[in-house]
Amino acid sequence: xxxxxxxxxxxxxxxxxxxxxxxxxxxxxxxxxxxxxxxxxxxxxxxxxxxxxxxxxxxxxxxxxxxxxxxxxxxxxxxxxxxxxxxxxxxxxxxxxxxxxxxxxxxxxxxxxxxxxxxxxxxxxxxxxxxxxxxxxxxxxxxxxxxxxxxxxxxxxxxxxxxxxxxxxxxxxxxxxxxxxxxxxxxxxxxxxxxxxxxxxxxxxxxxxxxxxxxxxxxxxxxxxxxxxxxxxxxxxxxxxxxxxxxxxxxxxxxxxxxxxxxxxxxxxxxxxxxxxxxxxxxxxxxxxxxxxxxxxxxxxxxxxxxxxxxxxxxxxxxxxxxxxxxxxxxxxxxxxxxxxxxxxxxxxxxxxxxxxxxxxxxxxxxxxxxxxxxxxxxxxxxxxxxxxxxxxxxxxxxxxxxxxxxxxxxx
Numbered sequence: 001x002x003x004x005x006x007x008x009x010x011x012x013x014x015x016x017x018x019x020x021x022x023x024x025x026x027x028x029x030x031x032x033x034x035x036x037x038x039x040x041x042x043x044x045x046x047x048x049x050x051x052x053x054x055x056x057x058x059x060x061x062x063x064x065x066x067x068x069x070x071x072x073x074x075x076x077x078x079x080x081x082x083x084x085x086x087x088x089x090x091x092x093x094x095x096x097x098x099x100x101x102x103x104x105x106x107x108x109x110x111x112x113x114x115x116x117x118x119x120x121x122x123x124x125x126x127x128x129x130x131x132x133x134x135x136x137x138x139x140x141x142x143x144x145x146x147x148x149x150x151x152x153x154x155x156x157x158x159x160x161x162x163x164x165x166x167x168x169x170x171x172x173x174x175x176x177x178x179x180x181x182x183x184x185x186x187x188x189x190x191x192x193x194x195x196x197x198x199x200x201x202x203x204x205x206x207x208x209x210x211x212x213x214x215x216x217x218x219x220x221x222x223x224x225x226x227x228x229x230x231x232x233x234x235x236x237x238x239x240x241x242x243x244x245x246x247x248x249x250x251x252x253x254x255x256x257x258x259x260x261x262x263x264x265x266x267x268x269x270x271x272x273x274x275x276x277x278x279x280x281x282x283x284x285x286x287x288x289x290x291x292x293x294x295x296x297x298x299x300x301x302x303x304x305x306x307x308x309x310x311x312x313x314x315x316x317x318x319x320x321x322x323x324x325x326x327x328x329x330x331x332x333x334x335x336x337x338x339x340x341x342x343x344x345x346x347x348x349x350x351x352x353x354x355x356x357x358x359x360x361x362x363x364x365x366x367x368x369x370x371x372x373x374x375x376x377x378x379x380x381x382x383x384x385x386x387x388x389x390x391x392x393x394x395x396x397x398x399x400x401x402x403x404x405x406x407x408x409x410x411x412x
Contacts, residue, residue, distance in 0.1 A: 026347060027347070028344070028347045028348065028349050029347060029348055029349065029369060029373055029376075029377070030349045030364070030367060030369075031348060031349060031350050031351070031363045031364045031365070031369070031377060032323075032349060032350070032351045032362075032364045032367075033165040033193050033216070033322060033323045033351065033362070033364045033366070034192075034193065034213065034215045034216045034222075034364075034366070034367070035215045035221065035222050036215060036216070036219060036364070036366060036367025036368065037367040037368045037369055038219055038220070038221060038273075038277070038367065038368055039219070039276075039277075039280060039368045041276055041280070042219065042220065042221065042273050042276050042277050042280070042368075043221070043273065044276075045269075045272045045273045045275065045276040046221070046269040046270070046272055046273045048269075048272055049268075050268050050272070051268075052261070052262065052265060052266050052268060053261065057260075057266075057268055057271075057272075058259050058260040058261060059260070060260075060271060060272065060275050061083065061255070061260030061261075061262075061266075061271065062259065062260045063275065064081075064083065064271060064274060064275055064278065065081040065082075065083065065226075065255070065260070066081070067278050068081045068226055068228065068278075069081050069228065071195075071196065071281075071286070071287055072200070072201075072202060072228070074202050074203070074228060075203075078203065078230065078231060079202065079228055079229065079230060079231060080228070080229050080230075080231050080234055080252060081226055081227070081228055081229075082226065082227045082229060082234070082248060082251050082252040082255065083224055083225075083226050083251075083255070083262070083266075083271070084224060084225055084226065084227065084246070084248070084251055085223070085224050085245075085262070085264065085265075085266065085267055086223075086224065086225065087213070087222065087225070088190075088192045088211070088212070088213035088216075088225050089117065090225065090246065091211050091212075091213065091224075091225030091226065091227060092117070092118060092121065092190055092192075092211055093121050093243075093246055094227070094243075094246040094247075094248045094251075095188055095209045095211055095227055095248060096118060096121045096122055096125065096127070096159070096188070097121070097125045097127075097240075097241060097242040097243055097246055098237045098240050098241045098242075098246065098247055098248035098249060099157060099186065099188065099208070099209055099233065099236075099237045099240065099248065100122075100127050100156065100157050100240065101156070101236075101240050102240070103156075104127065104128065104156035104157060105127075105128035105129070105130065105154050105155050105156050105157070106118075106122045106127055106128065106129050106130070106155070106156070106157045106158070106159060107130045107131075107132060107148065107149065107152060107155045107157070107158045107159070107185070108122065108129065108130070108131050108132070108158075108159050108160075109132050109140050109145065109158065109159065109160040109161075109171070109176075110131055110132065110133040110134070111133070111134050111135065111136055111138055111139070111140060111161075111164055111166075111167075111169060111171070112136050112161065112164035112165075112166030112167055112169065112354070113164075113166040113354050113356075114161045114164055114165065114166060114190060114192070115133075115159075115160070115161050115164060116133075118159050118161070118190065119131050125242045126242075128154075130148075130152050130155065132144070132145070132148045135357075136164075136166060136167050136169070136355055136356065136357070136358075137167060137169070137313065137314055137315070137318070139169055139170075139171055139172065139318045140160060140171045140172060140176060141172055141175065141176075142172065142175045142176050142178070142179045145158070145176050145179050145180065146179045149179065149180070149183040149185070155183065155185050156185055156186065157185055157186045157187075157188055157208075158176075158180045158183075158185050158186075158187055158188065159188040159189075159190065160173060160176060160188075160189060160190070161189075161190040161192070162189055162190060162191040162192075162193075162194045162195075162198070162200070163191070163192070163193040163194040163198070163320045163322050163323075165192075165193050165322065165323050165354075165362070165364075166325075166354045166355060167313060167314055167325050167355060167360075168313070168314055168319050168320050168322065168323045168324045168325050168362070169314060169318055169319070169320065170194070170198075170318065170319070170320035170322075173189050173191075173200065173205060173207070174200070174201055174204065174205040176205075177204070177205030177206045177207060178205070178206060180206065181206035186208040186209075186233055187205070187206055187207050187208050187209075188207075188208065188209045188211070189205075189207050189209070189210045189211070190211050191210050191211060191212050192211065192212050192213050192216055192225075193216050193217065193320075193322050193323070193366070194212075194216075194217065194320070194322065195210065195212035195216070195217060195218075196212070196216065196217030196218040196219075196281065196287060196290065197217035197287060197290045197291040197294050197321075197322070197366065198217075198287070198291055198320075199287055199288065199291075202228065202230075207230070208229065208230045208233035209227055209228075209229050209230070209233060209234075210227070210228040210229075211225065211226075211227050211228075212225060212226060212228075213225040213226075214226075214270060214271075214273075214274045214277075216366065217290065217291075217294070217322075217366055218274065218277050218278065218281055219277045219280065219281070219366075219367055219368055220270065220273050220274035220277040221270055221273045221274075222270065223267035223269075223270030223271075224266075224267045224270055224271065224274075227248060229248075229252075234248070234249060234252060235249075237249040245263075245264060250263065251263060291321070293370065294321045294322065294365055294366050295321045296371050297321070297365035297366075297369060297370065297371060297373075297374050298319075298320075298321035298322075298324065298365045299321075300371045300374040300375065300378075301324060301363060301365055301374050301377075301378070302324060304374070304375070304378035304381075305324075305326060305363075305378070305381075307393070308378070308381060308382060308385065308392060308393065309329070309391075309392025309393040310326045310327070310329065310392065311326065311327045312324060312325070312326060312327075313325035313326065313327055313355070313358065313360050321365060321366075322364065322365065322366050323351070323362050323363065323364040323365065323366070324362065324363055324364075324365070325353060325355065325360040325361070325362050326360055326361055326362070326363065327358065327359070327360050328359040328360065328361070329390065329392050331390045331391075331392060333388050333389050333390050334388070334390055335388075336352065336359075336361055338388065339361075339384060339388065340352070340361070342384040342387060342388070343377075343380055343381065343384055346380045346383070346384070347380075348376075348377050348380050350362065350363050350364075350377075351363065351364060363377070
């Protein structure tokens with residue numbers, strides 16, 4: 001179980017204390033599952049002011065919606081894209097509270113904190129619920145889901161997290177989809193931390209609702225998420241909503257009727273930044289090319305952390321390239337709070353763990369970071385371990401072929 005700690009810039013006041021400044025004098029790099037390190041040009045896109053009814057802004061909304069479908073590619077004859085204000089959890093709640101009718105029943109597949117959050121959302125809205133929970137290091141397979149559906153009555157919807165960033169697990173959403181479809185249920189996939197870097201066959205997997213966020217693999221900034229939905233499933237959500245502001249059907253209907261107009265104040269600057277992020281995704285070569293960069297980051301990280309003596313929580317076949325959980329070392333001098341703080345001062349932001357039964361920390365490999373940044377992080381980790389008097393390998397000496405810690409490099 002992780003201690004209730006608070007990390008990051010928010011825990012250090014306004015950041016003006018000289019002792020807390022990054023030693024390199026450069027911006028910190030975020031090795032997190034999102035919000036992420038973003039490019040300068042994405043941030044600069046927010047320097048433009050537009051009104052919510054400005055024709056340029058409405059054109060941007062229409063463009064973003066169509067471009068998100070094109071990333072699949074998902075046929076605009078079969079699928080729709082709905083933008084929704086708020087964090088990723090807001091968007092998940094929008095789907096859960098809108099898609100499932102009053103007489104519906106949700107089967108939530110849980111192997112981490114975000115699957116539990118889906119189940120909690122259903123409970124709060126009074127939705128009939130069945131939960132299939134497995135250990136956090138266990139991957140959902142079609143057989144597991146088939147067996148549960150065979151023993152559970154009247155399930156109308158099944159929800160699963162694709163990349164469960166609690167651990168870094170990548171669930172088999174494409175394999176599970178036909179099982180859900182065969183049981184006559186609608187399929188909801190939380191692809192928050194995978195969409196934009198991992199190809200997902202919505203049609204082949206019979207996915208009714210796929211959910212993601214601006215500040216993940218597309219490398220935008222926080223402020224909105226989006227739902228890619230099968231049109232028939234979306235139309236069937238009419239009148240189901242249990243909230244006003246998160247009514248998914250009404251949000252879509254408003255955008256369709258008013259040429260991109262949000263029902264309530266839109267996150268204009270975030271959407272402008274996202275448009276630029278989509279441009280940069282295209283320039284990189286699209287979803288597969290971005291996923292390959294992230295994979296290279298992940299490989300470099302795991303190789304280096306193993307060399308330093310750290311142990312990876314998940315088996316390799318279950319691990320995504322999005323984020324990796326590392327077990328706390330058993331060395332008596334290791335304290336995560338100090339480890340985190342020392343890295344933070346050097347300009348590297350990692351993530352505390354979220355597992356319920358094991359003490360781990362997490363390092364993300366997505367965002368505007370490159371292998372050179374991973375190598376710089378590894379140098380910083382080696383330095384911090386030496387400063388803390390920790391040797392996890394028993395080997396003398398250190399690698400000298402990594403970038404020096406005062407030159408993160410690689411990022412734009």
